[in-house]
Amino acid sequence: MLLLDMKQLLLPALLFSGWMALLTADLPVKGSFLPALGRFISPFHGIWQSVSPDNASYDLKGQTSGNVRILFDERDVPHIYADNLEDALFAQGYLHAANRLFSMDISTRAASGRLSEIIGQRTIALDRKARERGYEWSATEKAKHWEDHEGNKAIMDAYVNGVNAYIQSIDYKHWPMEYKILSHDPVQWTSVHSALTLTNMAIALCIGEDDLEYSTARAKLSAEDYAFLFPDHNPKESPIIPSEKTWDFTAQGSSSPVQSLPHSLPDDKTEDERKKDLNGSNNWAVAGSKTAHGFPILANDPHLGLTLPNIWYEMEIHTPEMSVHGVSLPGLPFIIIGFNENIAWGSTNSGQDVLDWYQINWQDSSRHQYKLDGKYVDATLRPEVIKVRGTNATIDTIRYTHWGPVTHTDEHKDMAMKWIGHQKANVNDIDYLKKINKAANVNDYREAVSAFQYPAQNKIFASTQGDIAISVAGVMPIRPTGNGETLTSGESSANDWAGYIPFAHAPYIINPARGYVSSANQAPADPSYPYPLLGKRIFEDYRGRMVNTVLDSSKGLTPLDMQALQQNNYNLHAAELLPVLLQALDSSGCNSGDGLAIASILNGWNYEYHRDSLSPVFFDLWYKEFEKLTWDELDNLGVMLPEEWRIVEIARDQPQSKYFDQLITTDKKETLQDIACTSFAYMVKAYRNLEGEQGKNWGNFKQTNIPHLARFPHFGADFISTSGGRHIINAMSKTHGPSWRMIVELSSPPKAWVNYPGGQSGNPANPHYRDMLEHYFEGKYYEVAIQKDPAAWKPARQINITPQ
Amino acid sequence: MKNKTPIAIIFCLVGSLLAGIYGPWWAPAVFIILLCALMGLTVKQSILTGSISLGVVYLGMALWMSNQDEAEIIQKTGMLLGGLSPVMMIVVTTLIGCITGLLSGWLGSVIGSIVSKK
Numbered sequence: 001m002l003l004l005d006m007k008q009l010l011l012p013a014l015l016f017s018g019w020m021a022l023l024t025a026d027l028p029v030k031g032s033f034l035p036a037l038g039r040f041i042s043p044f045h046g047i048w049q050s051v052s053p054d055n056a057s058y059d060l061k062g063q064t065s066g067n068v069r070i071l072f073d074e075r076d077v078p079h080i081y082a083d084n085l086e087d088a089l090f091a092q093g094y095l096h097a098a099n100r101l102f103s104m105d106i107s108t109r110a111a112s113g114r115l116s117e118i119i120g121q122r123t124i125a126l127d128r129k130a131r132e133r134g135y136e137w138s139a140t141e142k143a144k145h146w147e148d149h150e151g152n153k154a155i156m157d158a159y160v161n162g163v164n165a166y167i168q169s170i171d172y173k174h175w176p177m178e179y180k181i182l183s184h185d186p187v188q189w190t191s192v193h194s195a196l197t198l199t200n201m202a203i204a205l206c207i208g209e210d211d212l213e214y215s216t217a218r219a220k221l222s223a224e225d226y227a228f229l230f231p232d233h234n235p236k237e238s239p240i241i242p243s244e245k246t247w248d249f250t251a252q253g254s255s256s257p258v259q260s261l262p263h264s265l266p267d268d269k270t271e272d273e274r275k276k277d278l279n280g281s282n283n284w285a286v287a288g289s290k291t292a293h294g295f296p297i298l299a300n301d302p303h304l305g306l307t308l309p310n311i312w313y314e315m316e317i318h319t320p321e322m323s324v325h326g327v328s329l330p331g332l333p334f335i336i337i338g339f340n341e342n343i344a345w346g347s348t349n350s351g352q353d354v355l356d357w358y359q360i361n362w363q364d365s366s367r368h369q370y371k372l373d374g375k376y377v378d379a380t381l382r383p384e385v386i387k388v389r390g391t392n393a394t395i396d397t398i399r400y401t402h403w404g405p406v407t408h409t410d411e412h413k414d415m416a417m418k419w420i421g422h423q424k425a426n427v428n429d430i431d432y433l434k435k436i437n438k439a440a441n442v443n444d445y446r447e448a449v450s451a452f453q454y455p456a457q458n459k460i461f462a463s464t465q466g467d468i469a470i471s472v473a474g475v476m477p478i479r480p481t482g483n484g485e486t487l488t489s490g491e492s493s494a495n496d497w498a499g500y501i502p503f504a505h506a507p508y509i510i511n512p513a514r515g516y517v518s519s520a521n522q523a524p525a526d527p528s529y530p531y532p533l534l535g536k537r538i539f540e541d542y543r544g545r546m547v548n549t550v551l552d553s554s555k556g557l558t559p560l561d562m563q564a565l566q567q568n569n570y571n572l573h574a575a576e577l578l579p580v581l582l583q584a585l586d587s588s589g590c591n592s593g594d595g596l597a598i599a600s601i602l603n604g605w606n607y608e609y610h611r612d613s614l615s616p617v618f619f620d621l622w623y624k625e626f627e628k629l630t631w632d633e634l635d636n637l638g639v640m641l642p643e644e645w646r647i648v649e650i651a652r653d654q655p656q657s658k659y660f661d662q663l664i665t666t667d668k669k670e671t672l673q674d675i676a677c678t679s680f681a682y683m684v685k686a687y688r689n690l691e692g693e694q695g696k697n698w699g700n701f702k703q704t705n706i707p708h709l710a711r712f713p714h715f716g717a718d719f720i721s722t723s724g725g726r727h728i729i730n731a732m733s734k735t736h737g738p739s740w741r742m743i744v745e746l747s748s749p750p751k752a753w754v755n756y757p758g759g760q761s762g763n764p765a766n767p768h769y770r771d772m773l774e775h776y777f778e779g780k781y782y783e784v785a786i787q788k789d790p791a792a793w794k795p796a797r798q799i800n801i802t803p804q
Numbered sequence: 805m806k807n808k809t810p811i812a813i814i815f816c817l818v819g820s821l822l823a824g825i826y827g828p829w830w831a832p833a834v835f836i837i838l839l840c841a842l843m844g845l846t847v848k849q850s851i852l853t854g855s856i857s858l859g860v861v862y863l864g865m866a867l868w869m870s871n872q873d874e875a876e877i878i879q880k881t882g883m884l885l886g887g888l889s890p891v892m893m894i895v896v897t898t899l900i901g902c903i904t905g906l907l908s909g910w911l912g913s914v915i916g917s918i919v920s921k922k
Contacts, residue, residue, distance in 0.1 A: 005918045012910040019907050020830065023900070034885070041897050043865035044824035047881050048897070051873045177877070181884065714880040765877045 026183045028390055031122060035183035039172055050177035053766040062804040063165055064090055071795035075782065076760040076768040079316040081790045086158035088319045089333045091801065093162025093189075096313060100330035100762040101166065101186060102178040103309055103709050108196040108331065111203065112136040113386065118184040120389040131384040132398055132407040135203065138422050139195035142429070146191055152430045156191045159333040163189035176763060178710055197331030198429060198454075202421040204304070205349050205455040211357045213640040215486040220637045229634075229642040232527070236645065237541045238548045239526050240458055240470060240519045241507045249505055251530040252478060252498075280539050280731045281348035281738075282566065283460040284518035284547055285468040287511065292556040296462040296746040299562045300337055300346025301738035303731055307709040308716045308770055310758030312336075312740050316786065322438045323786050325752065327740050334433035337740060339752055341786060342440040343463045344744035348519045350456035351539050352476050354420035356497075358403040358490030359413060367414070371491050372402055379406070403490055416490055418497070420455055420475045429453050442467040442510060449473035450503045458519035464746045470517035471508035472524045476501040478531065501531055516551045520544035520729070540644055542572040542727040559753055562743045565729065567779050573727040574619050575607040577648045581626065584655065584676035591677070595684050609730075611699030611723040620701070620725075621686050625679035632663050644727070699723070704734055706757060706773075708764075715764050720777055741781065753781035809849045815839055816857035820905075824861060832858055833908040840912030844920055847913045854909025855902040862901025866894045 023038030040046040066083025068091050078095050082088035109115050113130030115123035146152040167186050283300040291297050312327035326338015337346050363369040369376040380400040387393045399406040403416035435448035445461045449471045456474030477497040488495050507524045522544035585591055591599055598618050605615035631641050650657050655672035662670050693700045699721030708715035724730030744752040757776045761768040787793050816839055820832035840850040870878050875890040882888035
């Protein structure tokens, strides 16, 4: 009887168990994973619940030592009013997690090489690169250092506790939807994660190294050609520190020449990929003598890869010691770029070379010992286990040398990476943020930026006391002459960095006679500066020259003028090259048909890259082909291309240059006229072949879009018609652009106008996910001022946290 | 009572709704097993009760949630999952609810009959 009953039970029990097992498992589908459908599709818990605009519980009673009030304005910008700094940072950590938890998680995973744990085999190569470069190792060192520093530990503990308070308050139903799609649990936040956020910033700022590309160029070009194509300075450059500044010191460190290693190296970057990175940022501060209201005005628009949600989170923090407004970086405490009651500050990237490659000479194929100063020394071996979702883990062994981790494997010719992020792991970098948020005058600002220990940035400043200043702050290595630009021998410690440029010697200026300070990633100083500065090919000078030209000739400036300047679309590069090309085209007599009409349009163009204009499309297509034909020799050799100002100079001054001669024709020596003509004909044809609406205007041609952070299709903004572009102050490209626009008038109290492309919430279902986008792309700003009295304004919503 | 199905469906609708709101995702299935076992429903009645109830609850809840944002998020998620339209997302959700309810009901009925025999 019992057996009969069991038989009766067997089929439904098996079917039920099998079905539930199916609903509980993540299913591999075409190299990806379908999340476990049981909870994912449940309308009570899964993706259906993600349509809810707000998923935070805000049950925080007893988690702070004092009272905290968080008032949100109509854009959902939180204003934190806390009894003490630690409580304010707890609230900041909570708000970061409530709005950007997935962004924080995925970006730190990318830096630590742990993407494959949640994504699978597709990201193994990325993880391997991150592990090889030792990013997590340096972040761990940094976090340990914070633990040992009483002031920093309290700050980081408060912030980390805030993040974890949110994580602990949510269950699956309230997870950010990206976690549900990836079927991955949020993990507890630690100070190592925050250090990885800083590491991520250091990686993003570390773009000023082309050692391998320069090595190849030196190996394949004659010394004469190399010097001609890659000069140290652009004669037209307008450096950050004006020439009125005198340098009353001599450079410290070794000056013994070191033989660099010209070496033909594999280069995995295409020219387009390089240029894509080179979008740039702007900042300037104008003294009261040049403004309409007599107050200094500071402007800053850092350009980054644009994503939804945006990299920044805007907020205002009030504690007994400070009241500050600006953008924060989820994962880190404090405001990164902003203003308080006395000062405003901002940043652009300096693009200095803070990463060098050293060739390692191994003793044998075991790669355990390498040659240094005449003897073989042990490398430190660190096993790295890369966990991969859905399959076995991958194990790598990373070799650490005197120089740093060895990353490139080419039989016995490996290269070790020396990077500022490794060398400067043990620093109090939280001090910079703490000090700049509280700074009240120019002396406080200088003290704060002296604590900035990252790849150099151009830190700009203005105060209500009327001072303006700019400092090239950060860590800049002093190298033996000839070192750093190319691959260097790792056999001698004499090739090592000879320290860092002392803070007092780093370029800076306070209240210059010209009445303004500015930077747009150009050279920090002219050749009279005692230290050699590298990173010359990273950013061109055009934006910096434009900013300085406009500010030189301006008086009675207003915040509205500053808004217009941030959105200036004049292309100085086009203005200098196009007349030369049109003249060459005209004198060649090769133009006819459609080409005549296009040339006529270009002749009447004002060099404005407006989204509705057609001329930028013609120039862009023409220039790309002209550049390709001109540098065909370099392309053939696998050598990187020179800076773009160089092609303008050669076209203008040397129309018979050998570089215009084409490799593919042996019976003829081409000149500028020939190349202008051929590339123009190509442009006419390419324009005719453009598909759909692409040829309608610049906005349609450029196809700006803002992808979702994790590249989930349809969760970003698919197409936005935008003005601006490369070499332009409004350097909006296809997926890069001004990630935050800020203008501060240093009246008492200061007034500011801000905007960024996105919204405050990281939840795609929240109305604040992208509510500022339209306003932003219409060129509009939101006026903000520090609201010191919480009773003086009416919030859209609020959270109150009370102690036990 | 001659035909327990209508009353069972009403109990099941209310119960699985509450189990869904307050319990984990599998709580409605457990509730249906228990209900069908305790009410002594036949296999046919249980299958009908379970599949209709959970299917309706899933359908209703999916419609309610998608109405919150005019199905925008569900449309985007569906695209991510191989191009499913919002209607297909609702159909798939309802189907999963129906099958889970069906199998839970069936299992509950068999357990109920075994227990009652003892």
